[in-house]
Amino acid sequence: MSNHGKTSTPAPYVALLLAYLVPGAGHAYLGRRRRAVIIFVTISALFWSGVAVGGVLTVDSVQERWWFVAEMLTGVHGLVGWHRQRTAYEELRSAEGDGVEEKMQGRGIALVAPADTVARAYAGVAGLLNLMCMFDALMLSIMGRTGEPGPEEEQTPRKQKGTKT
Amino acid sequence: MIAWRLFYNPITLSFYHELWLLLPLCAAVGIVYKTIRVTHLGHLARQVLFLMAYMLAGLVILAVALWLIHEYWP
Numbered sequence: 001m002s003n004h005g006k007t008s009t010p011a012p013y014v015a016l017l018l019a020y021l022v023p024g025a026g027h028a029y030l031g032r033r034r035r036a037v038i039i040f041v042t043i044s045a046l047f048w049s050g051v052a053v054g055g056v057l058t059v060d061s062v063q064e065r066w067w068f069v070a071e072m073l074t075g076v077h078g079l080v081g082w083h084r085q086r087t088a089y090e091e092l093r094s095a096e097g098d099g100v101e102e103k104m105q106g107r108g109i110a111l112v113a114p115a116d117t118v119a120r121a122y123a124g125v126a127g128l129l130n131l132m133c134m135f136d137a138l139m140l141s142i143m144g145r146t147g148e149p150g151p152e153e154e155q156t157p158r159k160q161k162g163t164k165t
Numbered sequence: 166m167i168a169w170r171l172f173y174n175p176i177t178l179s180f181y182h183e184l185w186l187l188l189p190l191c192a193a194v195g196i197v198y199k200t201i202r203v204t205h206l207g208h209l210a211r212q213v214l215f216l217m218a219y220m221l222a223g224l225v226i227l228a229v230a231l232w233l234i235h236e237y238w239p
Contacts, residue, residue: 027201034206035200035201035206038196038197038200038206038209039197039200039201042193042196042197042200043193043197045193046189046190046193048172049189051172052171052172052176053175053176053178053186054175054176055172055173055174055175055176056172056173056174057175084172088173108169108174109173109174109175110175111175112175114178114179114180114183115175115176115177115178116175117183118178118183118186119175121190122186122189122190125190125193125194126193129193129194129197129198132197132198132201133197133201136201148206149204149205
């Protein structure tokens with residue numbers, strides 16, 4: 001048998017919530033700590049690389065709603081990015097003078113091609129990758145699998161597939 | 166002159182450099198996907214390299230096919 005933990009059953013919704021809030025936390029909850037660190041570092045680096053390329057308006061709930069939905073899937077990263085974007089918009093609105101577009105240009109935060117494509121692709125794909133990790137953490141917790149897989153697991157999945165069909 | 170701040174002001178990119186930024190994107194997709202798929206993390210680096218090679222080869226083939234259609238389709 002594998003070395004999956006048998007002492008406590010993981011709660012699927014806790015795994016899902018943790019995986020959403022902090023990328024990799026769902027896997028850490030399931031005892032897969034090394035994978036959790038890799039997931040956290042990769043998704044965080046991808047998201048913040050996007051914000052570094054695109055600036056404060058990368059996470060834009062006003063102009064780019066579908067990218068925004070994807071970016072929100074990065075959990076705490078997306079929420080921080082959204083807060084920064086809202087703060088920037090509020091500052092632009094409260095400032096006296098021309099329209100918001102002109103103020104963006106004036107402050108040097110207007111996002112134009114090709115930086116907008118790269119920035120939103122990085123941040124959005126980070127969110128979609130976290131969605132995949134959330135789904136994986138949810139499925140592992142439903143199946144009661146905790147800890148790293150055992151050495152014999154490499155052969156078993158194909159056999160199990162064969163028996164099901 | 167406005168002081169440029171990282172994570173606040175966007176970076177100026179040229180369209181030539183944009184394509185090179187596919188590499189870290191493919192690497193990130195490969196790392197996360199293979200991290201949740203591989204049984205043993207010792208195989209992760211090799212698996213990620215294979216997946217990256219597949220993704221980049223697929224993108225290059227798609228780009229060439231679309232370019233040929235664009236250039237030579239009547």
